[in-house]
Structures are given as C-alpha cells and as structure tokens.
Amino acid sequence: MIQIDDTIISRDIVQQNFICDLSxxxxxxxxxxxxxxxxxEEEAKQIEVLLPSIWADLxxxxxxxxxxxxxxxxDRDNDLSISIxxxxxxxxAFQDAEGYWKCRIEEAFEKGKTSFKKPISCHLYPVRLQKHRTFTAVNYHQWHICKGGIELGDQENRKLFQFLKEPLIRRFGEDWYQQLIAVANYITNTEFKM
Incomplete structure (x- = not known):
C-alpha cells in the first residue's frame, strides 16, 4: 500500500497496465x-440542477x-448512489446507434450544457474510493468486463494511474498526483512524467 496525505492507495494503481477499451x-x-x-451530496445537487435539460432524453x-x-x-452500505x-x-445511461453505452450527463457536458462532467466515481472507474474515518482508500476494482482494458494497457504499456490522470487530479489535485508519480517511479523503476 501507498500513503499520500490522507489516502491509502493500492499498489495496483501504479503497477497495473490499463486503458479503457470501449470497442x-x-x-x-x-x-x-x-x-x-x-x-x-454535492454531485447529486449538480445533477438535480442539470436534470431538466436532459429529462427529455432519458x-x-x-x-x-x-x-x-x-x-x-x-445502497445496502447506506452510501448515496445514482438510481438504477x-x-x-x-x-x-443510454445506448447509441453503434451499441455503446454512454452517459446523458457526460453528453450534456460535451454539448456545453453543464460544467459538471459526471460523478467522480464514474470518471475514476475502474478505481473505486472508499471513505474511512481517517483516510480514503484508493483501490483498483478488477472486473471481468474490463479485460479488454488490461489488454490494451499491456499493448500500450500504460499504467492505470496514467490513464486516469485527469480524474485523479480532479479528485485529489496536482500536488497529490505529482507525489503519486514519484512513488510510481520508485516502485516501477521507470521515469514517469506529469
């Protein structure tokens, strides 16, 4: 495990190759x-504000x-979750003409209807955060449906933390991400850059 500030990070975040392969x-x-x-709760409020502009598309x-x-x-752990x-x-969620599942919230962001891209838990996936009393656990969620992401990551030799640079910075900040790069360089004996 890796500790940066009040986060405990699984070593998989810096060691696992991964690039989401939507194909x-x-x-x-x-x-x-x-x-x-x-x-x-803050994200839920932002979605509530956005809801009228995407309602017709749901x-x-x-x-x-x-x-x-x-x-x-x-949910069953008493955590606030998006309705299903x-x-x-x-x-x-919606399915486009090519059969890809996409997000109406992210679609609204891409069309300039909102500055809210999507919930951070979606943006970070396959990384999951779990809040504890004194720290936040940052873990890689391994799921069979992401096998293609591992294969593509292996082909491109790109680590999970590199693929998730934008959402990791969005959630934890640039200083935190710089510290993660330093740890990744040490653990993997590789020279990663911002």
Whole structure:
C-alpha cells in the first residue's frame, strides 16, 4: 500500500497496465452491477440542477425510477448512489446507434450544457474510493468486463494511474498526483512524467 496525505492507495494503481477499451466492453459498466455509481451530496445537487435539460432524453423506465425515488438512493452500505433501472442500469445511461453505452450527463457536458462532467466515481472507474474515518482508500476494482482494458494497457504499456490522470487530479489535485508519480517511479523503476 501507498500513503499520500490522507489516502491509502493500492499498489495496483501504479503497477497495473490499463486503458479503457470501449470497442471491447461497449461501456457495459454503466448497465451491469448490483448498485448504482457512488455519488456525493454535492454531485447529486449538480445533477438535480442539470436534470431538466436532459429529462427529455432519458428513457421512460429511467423517468419512472426518478419520479418514484429521485436521482439517488441509499445502497445496502447506506452510501448515496445514482438510481438504477431494473437493479442494474444507471438512470442516465443510454445506448447509441453503434451499441455503446454512454452517459446523458457526460453528453450534456460535451454539448456545453453543464460544467459538471459526471460523478467522480464514474470518471475514476475502474478505481473505486472508499471513505474511512481517517483516510480514503484508493483501490483498483478488477472486473471481468474490463479485460479488454488490461489488454490494451499491456499493448500500450500504460499504467492505470496514467490513464486516469485527469480524474485523479480532479479528485485529489496536482500536488497529490505529482507525489503519486514519484512513488510510481520508485516502485516501477521507470521515469514517469506529469
């Protein structure tokens, strides 16, 4: 394990090769699983503000879930999570003409409708954060649907922390990321740069 400030980081973050390969997984992480994506109260507020501008684009089933319970719910660990349809599919997920699962929130960001890109838990995936009393655990979530991401990472020799540079900086800041690079250089005996 690696400690930077109040985070405890799995060594997999700096050792595992990974680049998300949408051509293989088609974004299935948006629709598979047992819980919705973790979200902070602040993120939920930002999504509530954005909701009217994307409402017409949501599926009928997603609208029904949101009308019944809202955009979030408390999961079995009592954590705030994005609401899901049929026990799996994110209410903001949609499938494009090529069969890729995408996010209505991120689509709105790309169209300039909002400055909020998407929940940090989605942006960081396959890294998951777990808040403890005195620290935040930063772990690599290994899932069979991401096998293509490992293969592409191996082909390009790109580490998980490099692939996730933008969301890691978004969540923890540039100074934290610089410290992570220094640790990665030491552990892997490689010269990574910002």
């Amino acid at each position: 293989k997984c088609k974004g299935i992480c948006c629709v598979e699983g047992e819980e919705g994506a973790p979200v902070t 599926s009928v089933a997603a609208k029904e879930v949101i009308e019944k319970q809202g955009i979030t719910y408390l 349809v049929n026990g799996a599919e994110c209410v903001f």
